[in-house]
Amino acid sequence: MIDWLTATDHKRIGKLYIFATLTFFVIASVLALVIRAQLARPLNTLVGPEAYNQIFTLHGTAMIFFVIAPFGLGLANFLVPLQIGAPDMAFPRLNATSFWLFALGGIVMFCGLAAYGGAAANGWTSYAPLSEIVEGTGGGTDLWILGILLASISTILTAINLTTTIFLFRAPGMTMWRIPIFSWEIVATSVLILMAFPSLAAVLLLLLVDRHLGGHFFDAAAGGNPILYQHLFWFFGHPEVYVMILPYFGIITEIVATFSRKPVYGYVGLVIAAFAIAGLSIGVWAHHMFTTGAVNNPFFSAVSLLIAVPTGVKFVNWIGTMWKGSLELSTPMLFAIGFMLNFLIGGITGVILASPPLDYDLHDSYFVVHHFHYTLGGGSMFALFAALFFWFPKIYGVRLNERLGRWCFGLMYVGFNVTFLPMALMGIEGMPRRVYTYPDVGHLALLNGVASAGSVVLAAGVALFFVNILVSALARAPVPDNPWNGYSLEWVTASPPPEYNFVTLPAISSRRPAWDAMQPQGDVS
């Protein structure tokens, strides 16, 4: 136990991130099931409006700040030094500090449940002036702010650490244009974090000043401006969406290339596309504010639509990598294909919402819930599971059961689509998001019933994943160092890797050092 509390080794920190994010994931998933149970029938009274507001706030916040984004960075903690041939992260103690700040942030936020007045209930955006109300809201909102503040400090420190490690700690021969795409995506993510997250820290501090020190930054009655809150929040908030997707793009690229038995198609294009997405994402924050009437809609619409171009480039590259490849449909590859299909739907609905005339109609409706769950749930979450199945042997020295894995994928894919596809229709029928109940009009009862049934199937798939871990850990079948015939450097070392990662480093003369090492001498291409 003490070993884990005092660990600074990047592999242990990575494992701690994975454990913590999966724990928060289970909690947030249970909250999601309560939401779906409440909405299964019209005019249901399973939970009241106050409790419902707290539940969807904690669900959204936990998934965004304590599951999807930190899992990508936590996995990077484990993988990046291995992929670039480094013995550890550049700043091991800072790395450990980042993890504990993140973990404490999550604990502080969930402590709001025990606070007088209950947990925060303002949604994950915590918009002012709603979040400025102190009286009657108890300490939940304050604990929410502090928790997110701790998580944002942690994320900034992690970004500094990862960027420094990748630029300065590469092994001899591992030039920047040879590092795996996952590591490149982490560079783009880290730069994005360094640009966007200070804005979040600033807006949270200003909110605290307004709530407790008599400030009026967002108080219109006293000359403040609530729109300023939205500007500062979304200057962080939209890049955050890409912080939650870019590492997962990297994961998908690695998996698609490995299971297609081909080099990555369009390596340079993928890197440029990652930075184009990161750059453009900085300039689209106010597309969340079209309906305020206080922003320049044409500018933000145009830049938002432009993001579809580099994202499309990535799809072309993944398909190009699979094209005429020797495809092996193992569980990680199934999740990767599921990611592509789901994310495509999320991307297309994003283009719809980037058009102000359509957004005016669909804003704050269930169509938006449908859209972001397809990008972050069907997208990032499927990639998260793909990563777990793919790198589990390397991280823990145990290969997950393939048959259970396929069942897990099947249940999750069907469950996810049955849950979230009807939400597009709910939105078009006019059902607003963040309401604890709804009248029995139109097809809302049917659509919500189907969505709730789907959530049970989805939950069964997730539960099967944890059963798989248990079954595989008990079976303890011997696993080779490179069970998938992976091509990047982490597959050269032992599973799990030794202290300082490599006993000896192989010669690095291409983008596929592990593949090179498997070839007979003189046959390296």
Place this chain on the structure above:
Amino acid sequence: MKTFVGLFVSSGIFGLVIAVAYFIVAHREATGTVLLGCMTAALAFAAGFALLAERDAHLDGDDEALESAAVAGEDLGVFTTATPLPIIVAFGVALGLLGLLYSPLLAVGSTVLLVWCLWRLGSQSARV
């Protein structure tokens, strides 16, 4: 370092272009222009630092032909394997922030703890 410099210079130029474009298109809207301006300044600082302070840096990782055997025995410094200081720092920050809201005594105590931790970390680094 060439890639590092290229990345930050091109990002800085992109930031400048989008800040100017936003300033013009959004009819001189102040909030967004300031945010984009700050971002551009940060990227320009990173690029400037790389260009001026690190222009002569030589990294083994940038050498395409270099093999790890050629640098065997090179001193990479000391990597800390275990220390309780990071978790204490994290608790110090969390308790300090909670103290700001709920208990000045807790805030002061946490600040003292943080100063002690930073001093210990500094002295450990100095020994390395």
